[in-house]
Amino acid sequence: MNRKWPAGLKRTKTRLAVLEALDKAKQPLSAAEILRQITGPGKTGWYSTVYRILQTFVAAGLAAETSLPGRDAHCFELIRDVHQHYARCEMCRKIFPLEACPVDLLAKAIPDFHILSHRIELSGLCQDCYRKSSGNSRKESQP
Structure with missing residues (x-):
């Protein structure tokens, strides 16, 4: 350090x-x-x-x-030096760092405006949990 x-x-x-x-x-x-x-x-x-x-x-x-x-x-x-944003799985609570900040791209698209701060919170399902939840819903809907 x-x-x-x-x-x-x-x-x-x-x-x-x-x-x-x-x-x-x-x-x-x-x-x-x-x-x-x-x-x-x-x-x-x-x-x-x-x-x-x-x-x-x-x-x-x-x-x-x-x-x-x-x-x-x-x-x-x-x-x-570089700030970080994260996505979090709603099922297993695992946190995934985003590779880049999407606001950097948006900032260029807003003329005459300077962003001082921002916050991005993404939540969803990781691939493993998505598969598990998709598999469960298919099993439940079958006779």
């Missing part, structure tokens, strides 16, 4: 552990998921501490708070 630490923000073991968990994550994580990652056998931690650290990271511009379809908890991810 080669990230510039924000001026005035004290480096603590817990903050560094949270930052490392976010850096390694392939998708946004909730505070509870991060807590499980940074605590292990013989280690303890507090949900409230992790949540405060995440809020501090958001305020410092290190992380972004987001919500994902089908998730009740707010999730957090590092702010990277």
